[in-house]
Amino acid sequence: MTDIFHVTIDSVRDATLRARVYVINPDVPDVPEEPTFPLALLADVWWMLDNGNLTDDDDDGHRPQRCPFSPERGREILAGMAMGDELGEVFGLIVGRLIRITEYGYLLADDAKTLLEPRRKAKDVYGRLLGVGRDDISRYAWTPSDPVRFDVRTAEIVTSYERGPLRNVPLWSEAAAFDDPDEPWEEGEREKIAGLAGTADLSNWRAWPVIASRALEAFPYRDFTVTVSHPGYLEHLAAGMSWSTTHTGRV
Incomplete structure (x- = not known):
């Protein structure tokens, strides 16, 4: 499946996680507002650690993957998690x-x-x-998958979820000034885009060539804060983790 977001963890304290989500796929041009999204991310990391898939990886230099501990240590952490089995159940509700x-x-x-x-x-x-x-x-x-049960578990686990503003959105003028040899402008199209004011609409594909030319840190993003009902749901997370995900929290 195609990656949709890139996630970096800023901090984990007690039952609260703070992270940043970069929007990297024009098919999903914003970070979901539903609390099912952060729960899906918790389950995603659980699955990646369980399968040894979350490691330091620079193969995709544009979106490097980061984990502050080894795959073996990751499995040890899962084995000792208070809520590890529950996150495994949640992952099954998402993907079967x-x-x-x-x-x-x-x-x-x-x-x-x-x-x-x-x-x-x-x-x-x-x-x-x-x-x-x-x-x-x-x-x-x-x-x-079981979207009904997933919604129930979300209500039981996620006690609050707040998104920050969407940042790093290019201006329409920036989009109009950018030339992509793979996506040449049609007659009159550039002038139409240049005539638009303010920040670009990320659901319009013409905003994306200029975004794709940027380093990851300059992609559109939202910071978010999520608090869960028990700190045990966050025991497998650590500041500095970074990975790309296909999950949106919409089952």
Whole structure:
């Protein structure tokens, strides 16, 4: 999937997280205002650490990934988290989760061997199943996402979420003055854009060539502050973390 935002963590204190979100994709031209968004970010980092995917990485020099500890330390932190299992559940509500099943579709325990009692078929519990298949452990299926349950968990976990103003938005005059060889101006188009006053509308693709020419720090961004109901939801986060994400909090 295409990255939508780039996130940098400024501070984590008790149950409050402060971070900055850069808008990097014109398809989603602003930081979501719904409290499901910061919860999705918490679950995103949980998943990345669980899979060893959040490390220092300069492969994409435009948006470097940063983590102040090793993948091994990340897994240790998850293992000791007070709310780690809950964030794993939240991640499953967003993207679905892998479940183990028998040849006839009955639910298995996490060991992929023990039949859960009372016996229930996965389709009777989860409804529509996605990606049914088999690996070297057992048959499996993916459950669908659950936006209703995700909203419920958000209300239980996120106690406040505040966004700062959208900054680093280019002026229309800057957009009009920029020449992109891959996106030449059509006749009369530049003059129309140049005649607009104030900051550009980020939902208009003509604002983006000049943005894309900038360093990450000069991209449009919002700072945000989120407070959660228990500091255990933030134990896996640290100042200095930086990563790109496909999550918007909209399931």
